[in-house]
Amino acid sequence: xxxxxxxxxxxxxxxxxxxxxxxxAQFERxxxxxxxxxxSITIVRLAQKAFYPGKVPFPLLHIDTGHxxxxxxxxxxxLVKTTGVDLLVxxxxxxxxxxxxxxxxxxxxxxxTLQTVTLLRMIEEQKFDACIGGARRDEExxxxxxxxxxxxxxxxxxxxxxxxxxxxxxxNGRIKPGENVRVFPISNWTELDVWNYIREEELAIPSIYFTxxxxxxxxxxxxxxxxxxxxxxxxxxxxxxxVRFRTVGDMSCxxxxxxxxxxxxTIIDEIISATLSERGTxxxxxxxxxxxxxxxxxxxx
Amino acid sequence: MVTVNKKTVEVLRxxxxxxxxxxxSTLIGRLLYETNSITTDKLEAIHKAxxxxxxxxxxxxxxTDGLIAEREQxxxxxxxxxxxxxxxxxxxxxxxxxxxxxxxxxxxGASHADVSVILVDARHGILxxxxxxxxxxxxxxIPQVIVCVNKMDLMGYEETPFRAIQEKFTTFASQIKSDxxxxxxxxxxxxxxxxxxxxxxxxxxxxxxxxxxxLEQMEAHPKESHAQGRFPVQYIIRPRNDEFHDFRGxxxxxxxxxxxxxxxVTILPSQRTSRIDKIYxxxxxxxxxxxxxxxxxxLTDDVDVSRGDMLVKTGEEPVPVKEINADVCWLNAxxxxxxxxxxxxxxTSLSKAKITSIKYVKNPATxxxxxxxxxxxxxxxxxxxxxxxxxPADTYDENPSNGSFILVDEYSNNTVAVGFVV
Numbered sequence: 001x002x003x004x005x006x007x008x009x010x011x012x013x014x015x016x017x018x019x020x021x022x023x024x025a026q027f028e029r030x031x032x033x034x035x036x037x038x039x040s041i042t043i044v045r046l047a048q049k050a051f052y053p054g055k056v057p058f059p060l061l062h063i064d065t066g067h068x069x070x071x072x073x074x075x076x077x078x079l080v081k082t083t084g085v086d087l088l089v090x091x092x093x094x095x096x097x098x099x100x101x102x103x104x105x106x107x108x109x110x111x112x113t114l115q116t117v118t119l120l121r122m123i124e125e126q127k128f129d130a131c132i133g134g135a136r137r138d139e140e141x142x143x144x145x146x147x148x149x150x151x152x153x154x155x156x157x158x159x160x161x162x163x164x165x166x167x168x169x170x171x172n173g174r175i176k177p178g179e180n181v182r183v184f185p186i187s188n189w190t191e192l193d194v195w196n197y198i199r200e201e202e203l204a205i206p207s208i209y210f211t212x213x214x215x216x217x218x219x220x221x222x223x224x225x226x227x228x229x230x231x232x233x234x235x236x237x238x239x240x241x242x243v244r245f246r247t248v249g250d251m252s253c254x255x256x257x258x259x260x261x262x263x264x265x266t267i268i269d270e271i272i273s274a275t276l277s278e279r280g281t282x283x284x285x286x287x288x289x290x291x292x293x294x295x296x297x298x299x300x301x
Numbered sequence: 302m303v304t305v306n307k308k309t310v311e312v313l314r315x316x317x318x319x320x321x322x323x324x325x326s327t328l329i330g331r332l333l334y335e336t337n338s339i340t341t342d343k344l345e346a347i348h349k350a351x352x353x354x355x356x357x358x359x360x361x362x363x364x365t366d367g368l369i370a371e372r373e374q375x376x377x378x379x380x381x382x383x384x385x386x387x388x389x390x391x392x393x394x395x396x397x398x399x400x401x402x403x404x405x406x407x408x409x410g411a412s413h414a415d416v417s418v419i420l421v422d423a424r425h426g427i428l429x430x431x432x433x434x435x436x437x438x439x440x441x442x443i444p445q446v447i448v449c450v451n452k453m454d455l456m457g458y459e460e461t462p463f464r465a466i467q468e469k470f471t472t473f474a475s476q477i478k479s480d481x482x483x484x485x486x487x488x489x490x491x492x493x494x495x496x497x498x499x500x501x502x503x504x505x506x507x508x509x510x511x512x513x514x515x516l517e518q519m520e521a522h523p524k525e526s527h528a529q530g531r532f533p534v535q536y537i538i539r540p541r542n543d544e545f546h547d548f549r550g551x552x553x554x555x556x557x558x559x560x561x562x563x564x565x566v567t568i569l570p571s572q573r574t575s576r577i578d579k580i581y582x583x584x585x586x587x588x589x590x591x592x593x594x595x596x597x598x599x600l601t602d603d604v605d606v607s608r609g610d611m612l613v614k615t616g617e618e619p620v621p622v623k624e625i626n627a628d629v630c631w632l633n634a635x636x637x638x639x640x641x642x643x644x645x646x647x648x649t650s651l652s653k654a655k656i657t658s659i660k661y662v663k664n665p666a667t668x669x670x671x672x673x674x675x676x677x678x679x680x681x682x683x684x685x686x687x688x689x690x691x692x693p694a695d696t697y698d699e700n701p702s703n704g705s706f707i708l709v710d711e712y713s714n715n716t717v718a719v720g721f722v723v
Contacts, residue, residue: 009310009391017595018554021535025608025649049583050595053548054540138384141367145379160368161378165405165632167412167719169554170646170707174714188312188393190384277340290369 006268008196013046016185018169019148020050023130023183024057026173030130030183031088033119034060036072037248038205039134039186042194044083045203046185047132058132059086063118065111066093067229067250075206090122107231110252112284116299120156123180130173132183138190140279142293148187154178156299191278192271199264211244211262222255246278253284311390313521316414316443318407318434319399323422324451328491329383329396330364332513335498338385339364378403380410389517399430404665404679405632407437408719412705415521416445418512423456423488427469429666435470436665439477440628440681440721442701445519446484449512453504454490460506463488476668479698487512526592528700529619530558532566532612533648538597550581550597551606556648556702558614559591560598565615568606569693574615575600609650611693611703619703621691626723628663628697629656630681633710633717637676643717645688647706652690654708659684676718683723697721 020043023030032047034040047056062076080087092114095101100121101114123131137144147163149171164172173181186194198205215226217236224230226238229252243256244267261267284291292300319325333339343364350372351360363372364383371378383394395410397403411417417438421431438446448470456462467486474484487496488507495501498513510518538550560566564577580590581597590596598612606612613619631637637656645654660683661670676682697704708718 004310004390005386005388007310009312011309011312011593014554014593014595018535021552021595025536050552051536051538052581052583052597053542053545053550054538137382141364144367144381144383161370163379164716165409165719167409167707167716168702168705169556170705170716172646172707172709172714172716174644174709176714188382188384190386190391192386193391275341277342280340280342293367293369 005192005272006196006199008193008200012186012189012193013049013197015188016046017050019171019183019185020047020132022149022171022173023132023185024051026171027130027181029126029128030058030132031061031126031128032058033131033133034062034076034087035134035248036062036068036076036206037134038194038198038209039136041079041203041205042186042197043132043134044079044085045201048083056083056085059088061122061126061128061131062087062089063115063122064089064091065115065250066091067111067227067252069206069208069245069248069251071206071208072248075204079204088122088126090118092118094118095121107233109231110250110284112250112253113295113300116156116295120299123156128180129175130181130183132185134186135184136189136191136194137187140292142290142296146184146187146296148184149173150182150184151175152180152182152299156180158296158299160293160297192268195264195268195271199268206248208245208248209267211242211260213240214243214256215239216241216243216256223258225251225254225256227251247282249282249284253282255282310386311521313390313392313516313519314413314415315392315394315418315516316407316411316416316438317394317396317418317420318410318437319420319430323399323420324491325396325399325420326360326364328420328449328451328489328497329394331491331494331497333364333383333385335494336385336387336513380406387513387517392516399434401433402679404433404437404681405630407434408441408630409632411437411441411443412719414441414443416447416516416519417443418447418449421448421450421466421470423450423452423462423466426462426466427473431470432473432666435474436477436668439474439479439482440630440665442479442482442698444482446482447512447515448484448486450486450488451491453488453495454493458488458490458495458501458503460504463507485509485515487515522592525557525700525702526559528557528702529617529695530560530564530614531556531648531695531700531703532560532598533650534606534608534610534612535649536608537606548599549603550599551612552595552597553649554595555590555592557592557700559589560612560614561589566600566612567615567618568604569611569613569618570621570691571605571610572618573604575602575604577601609648611648611650613693619693619695621693623688623691625686625688625692625694625720627684627686627706627720628681628723629676629684629708629718629720631676631678631718633715634678635710635713635717636678637718639675642711644709644711645686645692645706646709647692647694648703650690650692652688652692654686654688657685657687684720686720694722696723698723
């Protein structure tokens with residue numbers, strides 16, 4: 001393992017800051033989509049850097065499915081308190097109660113796809129013209145085709161075959177009323193870049209990224225965390241295992257990883273030698289070969 | 302803060318272009334495979350998808366063809382970004398389709414590149430497509446070009462066909478090549494991993510390094526670093542809090558050259574002058590901002606500076622002009638019309654602009670120049686543009702970051718053209 005593999009390429013930070021400043025300059029009312037995961041935590045740090053000594057000129061927008069890891073919510077509230085950034089929350093439960101979406105049923109039920117409706121409702125209610133997200137091109141094959149300024153129509157839809165070309169550093173955020181843009185400042189970062197950045201910047205992250213003991217069931221070869229939000233099959237046996245999470249989504253769609261990694265250093269070592277990809281533990285991606293593209297087409301970020 | 306080794310990892314951006322059958326996917330797949338960059342679940346997914354398509358080998362193009370439509374039709378429609386890292390540096394490949402109808406995608410992919418990798422099938426030699434790929438590398442002044450002569454295994458790893466291709470390519474390139482561009486040739490076999498990440502033992506007549514060795518050693522962004530100082534202002538920072546009551550900082554990314562505290566600067570287009578008081582990188586004050594660094598600059602005088610203005614070193618000012626000669630590539634399905642007004646974006650500035658004349662359209666494969674009344678998608682032309690505001694551009698040849706622009710359609714908001722000032 002080379003020392004350089006554990007060092008963050010600073011050029012990517014300069015690029016991300018440039019993108020965030022373009023978002024602030026080109027849009028009236030942008031927001032940062034905040035999930036409490038490592039990528040959105042990185043975005044918050046970059047925004048602090050981009051506008052120092054000024055305030056971060058965007059609120060955080062959290063789409064709360066109600067199926068969060070409690071550690072993530074605790075972390076979110078701590079981050080908001082210490083950084084002074086504003087927080088807005090859109091609740092998926094509100095859309096379920098209003099009958100705008102219907103909860104899925106069965107063994108693999110998840111609220112993952114429902115959150116698109118809540119996101120689009122919040123964009124409309126709050127009149128956001130840009131949403132800044134921590135999605136990265138190396139995560140998934142449809143995301144590899146994503147622009148840095150990704151234009152969405154009034155229904156939040158992504159038209160993959162008809163995207164604006166992005167040349168050099170030019171970002172064109174001109175839109176018509178009702179349209180909005182998804183902005184991805186860390187498009188060119190890899191999972192390893194994010195972790196090296198978190199280590200070098202000494203950023204705090206939710207505790208579930210580190211090894212801990214947790215009750216899980218083994219289902220389809222992956223470790224499902226036990227919670228009130230997942231279907232329980234009486235045939236399945238609950239085991240207590242040493243695990244951590246590599247990505248943080250809902251408790252109903254994020255599988256755990258058997259791991260002893262208890263520090264940023266050991267997490268980075270684990271990622272460098274991993275033979276499974278980052279989203280290999282995301283059950284929302286496993287639904288179909290094109291699961292991500294289909295969700296993006298319907299307005300997911 | 303953790304002490305970070307001064308020598309941070311460098312990112313090298315690579316452009317590749319090619320068609321389905323010249324072995325480009327196999328080359329990229331081979332690079333990823335030999336650098337341990339493909340995880341087993343991704344390989345398994347590709348394996349399954351290959352089986353579903355009824356093919357009995359692992360189709361590595363499925364790694365890059367991320368869209369449903371691309372997989373259905375077996376073609377690459379859009380630029381794909383591929384990331385890998387070796388112990389020496391990080392690489393980003395912008396991989397675009399190679400046919401003439403994708404010229405705009407190739408230019409988009411190549412616009413970020415430090416190096417262009419052009420693939421030639423050893424059996425077929427130099428094709429029209431090879432000419433087009435090289436012309437784009439030339440138009441974009443990509444400092445380094447690597448010509449990989451692939452499928453050497455099918456030529457018995459013989460030297461003669463390789464040298465013939467090298468000679469033919471050099472003859473074509475010499476008609477347009479700039480002195481600052483370097484072209485290298487490597488005989489490879491993607492299928493058998495010859496000269497990809499390690500030197501081949503089958504071609505002892507070739508003494509050069511493998512493709513990966515070349516990529517690991519070349520300089521990234523040489524041109525902008527050596528060009529004159531340019532700083533397009535993106536955003537004005539005015540915190541108005543107790544600690545920074547009168548603070549007025551100009552946020553931007555140094556697009557070329559460098560700026561030091563105390564430097565005399567001229568603000569364009571207003572031509573007012575001042576000096577750099579402080580340079581901030583987040584909460585740290587630094588003495589010098591280098592090319593591509595995102596910083597906040599404060600000036601010693603209270604002068605009027607807004608987004609779209611550019612700070613340049615006094616004595617190194619480009620002359621703001623309202624008439625520009627440029628090579629443009631038309632990117633939009635709707636053809637260019639001379640009577641229409643577009644928005645010209647250069648640096649962070651926007652100005653209304655009109656294309657006043659088309660001098661010629663250039664065929665990138667034959668270099669033939671023909672007159673044309675309009676510009677269609679994928680066409681490259683020399684044009685004259687009139688702008689409403691004076692534009693402080695350099696020529697693209699001297700300073701790519703301040704010599705390029707895009708044209709935006711005011712009604713559709715689409716990016717319709719990219720231009721290179723001549």
